[in-house]
Amino acid sequence: MIFLSNLVNGISLGSIYAVIALGYTMVYGIAKMLNFAHGDVIMVGAYVAFCAMQYWGLPPAAALLIAMAVCTVLGITIESLAYRPLRQAASLAVLITAIGMSYLLQNLALLIWGANPKSFPSSMIVLPTLSLFGGGLTISGVTLVAILANLLIMLVLTTFINRTKMGKAMRCVSEDRGAAELMGINVNRTISATFAIGSALAAIAGVLLCSAYPVLMPTTGSMPGIKAFTAAVFGGIGSIPGAMIGGILLGVIEILGKAYISTELGDAIVFAVLIIVLLFRPTGLLGRQVREKV
Amino acid sequence: MNAKRKKLIYNSVTFGIVILAYVLCSSLYGSMSRSLRGQLIPICCWIVMAVSLNLVVGISGELSLGHAGFMSLGAFSGIVVSGWMLNGFQMENEILRLVIAMAAGGLVAGIFGVLIGIPVLRLRGDYLAIVTLAFGEIIRNVMNCVYASVEGKRLVLGFLNPSLPGKLLLNGPNGAVSVGKIATFGAGFILILVTLTVVLNLINSRTGRAIMATRDNRIAAESVGINVTKYKMIAFVTAAVLAGMAGALYGLNYSTLIPGKFKFDQSINVLVFVVLGGIGNTLGSVISATVLTMLPELLREFSDYRMLVYALLLIAMMLITNTPASRAVLNNVKGMFRRRNLHQTVQATQGTGKEKGGRQP
Numbered sequence: 001m002i003f004l005s006n007l008v009n010g011i012s013l014g015s016i017y018a019v020i021a022l023g024y025t026m027v028y029g030i031a032k033m034l035n036f037a038h039g040d041v042i043m044v045g046a047y048v049a050f051c052a053m054q055y056w057g058l059p060p061a062a063a064l065l066i067a068m069a070v071c072t073v074l075g076i077t078i079e080s081l082a083y084r085p086l087r088q089a090a091s092l093a094v095l096i097t098a099i100g101m102s103y104l105l106q107n108l109a110l111l112i113w114g115a116n117p118k119s120f121p122s123s124m125i126v127l128p129t130l131s132l133f134g135g136g137l138t139i140s141g142v143t144l145v146a147i148l149a150n151l152l153i154m155l156v157l158t159t160f161i162n163r164t165k166m167g168k169a170m171r172c173v174s175e176d177r178g179a180a181e182l183m184g185i186n187v188n189r190t191i192s193a194t195f196a197i198g199s200a201l202a203a204i205a206g207v208l209l210c211s212a213y214p215v216l217m218p219t220t221g222s223m224p225g226i227k228a229f230t231a232a233v234f235g236g237i238g239s240i241p242g243a244m245i246g247g248i249l250l251g252v253i254e255i256l257g258k259a260y261i262s263t264e265l266g267d268a269i270v271f272a273v274l275i276i277v278l279l280f281r282p283t284g285l286l287g288r289q290v291r292e293k294v
Numbered sequence: 295m296n297a298k299r300k301k302l303i304y305n306s307v308t309f310g311i312v313i314l315a316y317v318l319c320s321s322l323y324g325s326m327s328r329s330l331r332g333q334l335i336p337i338c339c340w341i342v343m344a345v346s347l348n349l350v351v352g353i354s355g356e357l358s359l360g361h362a363g364f365m366s367l368g369a370f371s372g373i374v375v376s377g378w379m380l381n382g383f384q385m386e387n388e389i390l391r392l393v394i395a396m397a398a399g400g401l402v403a404g405i406f407g408v409l410i411g412i413p414v415l416r417l418r419g420d421y422l423a424i425v426t427l428a429f430g431e432i433i434r435n436v437m438n439c440v441y442a443s444v445e446g447k448r449l450v451l452g453f454l455n456p457s458l459p460g461k462l463l464l465n466g467p468n469g470a471v472s473v474g475k476i477a478t479f480g481a482g483f484i485l486i487l488v489t490l491t492v493v494l495n496l497i498n499s500r501t502g503r504a505i506m507a508t509r510d511n512r513i514a515a516e517s518v519g520i521n522v523t524k525y526k527m528i529a530f531v532t533a534a535v536l537a538g539m540a541g542a543l544y545g546l547n548y549s550t551l552i553p554g555k556f557k558f559d560q561s562i563n564v565l566v567f568v569v570l571g572g573i574g575n576t577l578g579s580v581i582s583a584t585v586l587t588m589l590p591e592l593l594r595e596f597s598d599y600r601m602l603v604y605a606l607l608l609i610a611m612m613l614i615t616n617t618p619a620s621r622a623v624l625n626n627v628k629g630m631f632r633r634r635n636l637h638q639t640v641q642a643t644q645g646t647g648k649e650k651g652g653r654q655p
Contacts, residue, residue, distance in 0.1 A: 034420065082609055089616035092357065096569045099562055100608035107602040226427070226558060233424045262454065264467075268435035271428035278425055279413050 005137050006259045007252065012143035014251020015150035016212065019205040020228030021235070021243040022157065023198035029174045029238035030194045033091065036098040037078060038202060039225015040105035045071045045203030046120065046210040046220060047113055053121050067203040075199025076192050084188065102222070109218040117217045120210035142212045149208060153201065154244055161240065166193055174238065227254075230274050236287025245285060250274075305494050308577045312490065315584075316483045323479075329591055337587045338482025339365075339544040342489045344567035344583035345576055346536035349493055351565065352574030353502065354529035355509030356415070357423040360430025361564050364534045365541035366437055366556035367406055368399030372542025373470045373551065374442045374449070375399075377463040380474060381444040388476040395476075396485070396542040403538020406433075407531040415526045430561050437553035438467045469552035470545065477547040485543060486580075489536050493576060496532065505529050570611055 020042060027035045045067045052063035082101055086094045129140050161167035169190045172180040181187050209224055210216050227250060235246025250270060257269035277285065319326075319334060343365060350358045372395035379385040379394060410429050417425055441452035445460030452458045456466055464470050496502045507515040508522045516522055545551050567586055571578030589607075593600035614620045 028420075034423075082613070085613055085617045088618060090573075092351075092569055092573065093612050093616040095357075096566060097609055097612040099566065100605050100612065103601060103605035104609065107605055111598060111602065226431075230424065230428065233421065237420065262439075264439050264454065265435060268432045271432045271435075274428050275413060275425055278417060278421055282417055282421060284421075 001137055002259075005139075006255050008137070008139055008143060010252035010255035011248055012146045012212065012251070013255055014231075014248035015146040016205055016208045016247075017224070017228045017231045017251050018150050018244045018247025019153060019201055019208065020224060021232040021247045022153065022240065023201050023205075024229050025232040025235075025237055025240060025243040026170075026194050026198050028232070029240075030170055031083070031191050033083065033094045034098065034229070035083075035195075035198070036095065036225075037101035037105060038198065039221035039223075039228070040102050040109075041071055041074060041078075041199050041202040041221070042206040042209065042225065043109060043216075043218065043221035044074060044105060045199075045206035046216055047109060047118075049203070049207045050118060050120055050210070050216055064204070064207055067207060068200045071199040071203035071206075072196045075195040075202070079192055079195040084191075106218045106222070113218070115218065117215045120214035120216050122211070122214065142208070146208050146212065149204065150244070150248075153204070154240075157197075157240060160197075166190070170194060227270065230271065233284055234274050234277060236284030239284070239286045239288070242284060242286035301498055304577070305498075308490060308494065308580065309487070311577070312483075312486055312580065320479065330588075333588060333591060334479045335477050335482050335547045336544065337584055338479070338486055339540040339547075340564070340567065340587050341486055341580050341583045342536055342540035342543075343564045344571065344579040345486075345489050345493055346533040346540070347564050348568045348571070348574065348576060348579045349496070349529050349533045349536075351568050353497055353509065354505050354526050356526065356530070357420075357565075358426040358530075358533075359423050359558070359561050359565065360410075360426035360428070360433070361533070361537055362556040362558070362560035363430035363433035364403040364407060364537035365544065365560070366433055366553060368396075368403045368538025368541025369545030369551060369556070370437060370440070370464060370470065370541075370553070371402040371538070372396060372399035373473050373545045374463050376474060376476065376546060377461075377470075378444050378449050381461050381463075382447040382449070388474070389478075389481075391474075392476050392478070392481055392543075392546060395546060396481075396539045399542030399545075400535040400539040403541065404531055404535040407534025408527070411527050411530045411534075415523055415530060427558065427561070430556075430558060434553055434556055434558075437556075440464060441466050467553065469550065469555075471550050473546060473549050473551065475547060475549055477543050482543055485539060489540075490576065490580075492532065492536070496529075497576070501525065501528060566608065570608075 020038070023038050023041075024035065027033065027038070048070045049063045049067040052058045052066045053060065058066070078101055082097050083094060086097060129138055161170060169180070169185045170193070172183065172185055173187055173190045177187055180190075205224075205228075206221070210220070228247065231246040231250040232243050233246070234250060235242030235244070250273075253273050254266055254270050258266040261269060281287070323331065343361060347358065347361045350356055350361075375398040376391050376395040379391050385391055410426075414422060414425050414429065439454045441456050441458055441462070442464035443450045443452075443458040443460045443462045445458075448460075450458050450460060462471075497506075504515070504520050505525045505528065507518075507520055508525050512522055541556075563586075564583075567583040568579055570586065571580070571582030590600055590604060593603050615624070
């Protein structure tokens, strides 16, 4: 029973990772860049939701919507100001710009909200705790919401990518940017849309993360960001189902590793599993093998 | 100017600037402010880190995001060996202890460089980058669980086991405490010279040309019989050894040091030095490591805003040097200086052909 409860906790944490990883994987798949600032967009989303509830007294749903709107605008702004001018530049230059953006967001948050950790209100999630097997297995509301939200987001996103015109454009740009442009697809607008979706997901992830682990600091987003990025690579970066599987597996491995092997070595176990997977499947679990052309 | 002479001039300028900077710093040592004086040794360490990472990123062309891991290994093995020599063998000579500690740091980091390089260098591109990041995080996490102590002449190591006999040197997540501060600016200067000698000679050797060939076109290099993994390994392990030595010097400059100091952020910082200095440009790495280490201090008057300013400068620098419009302006400015002697050199340069992207060492 303890194993089962650990497993559920793992899936819950993994669901949060998966939502973050979706942002990484979409941006990587379409713009071919590692957006290191994504973790900090999560943090901004969580802070905005926190302010909306604590200072303005808004209901949780409205707070979430405001956080999503702010993050969407933030994502589009970052993309158009910092990343768009570097579309033709070397990938390393874009990477460093993204790192600079990450520092910028962290330090802005530090100036606006201060260095003291804020405790995220628990009233965000209204679902009651679920008790199964006569109290043997309790599942908190946050856990349930995280898992359900993840499933819902997956469903909506897959439909969006496969059924809508914008989704089709995204797949085209990801396949071959030059050819997509020749076919009359507005590449800049498509990439902007990708950033908008990724950042809105980051806001949801931020609220979920801080509901589960209610300490909010300017650096809150960076470690989950790195882990989620790892999850995206784990599942095969660029692949949407890969991000979900990678995220959930990573969360489960982390919680089980901490519970059964060693609490101190939790992170090391996660990264060790990643390395082992990449050695046997060099492009991740669901990544596509691209043949090199001479 | 032929290529050989160009390299000679480049190398002499690099060494000349470093030696001049050392002479200036040591003659002005008395009139420096305390905070600036305290930065001299860290600057030396970061220069070595940047030059060695440049060997991996610029010369061998593999993005490494875990360079601070090697620094961490070097720092803690250096501290442990130095403490062992002092407490176990009563070795009072600080210079000898520092040399032994740095050698040990380099050795340990080198061994781990080989162990990590074997799996890592089989991967390519972004996957390689993420695995180096993973190794950096694993090293930090594992260092949190390592304990070491000296009992008599024996060195006792413990993993996840804090109750060790004798005098404790390394205390898990609390790191090393009461370290003898034996690092000196002179040692840092010599380490920079050693690093530059090793790296510049490696770049200009047959091995270095093979490494650059694997960077420029892996398939072409393979097809002329270059063992790609071997040459990438040479660059990776050399960089790891140098980072380990810099780590040992860094660790012995502070009286306490925790493993959390060598986070992912530090690896990124070093990468920022390399990219801003010009990828593949050794002198650029030296200069940018110096300036960027001092920059937060120089921005002190902005107090709360200094990291914000640093971030903005970083973004602005990348945008200015990498967008097509600003590049054209920069090239025009460069052209104004060059035009004067263009007619003399136009014939000589026609044969050599300039490389693009500032990769010329």
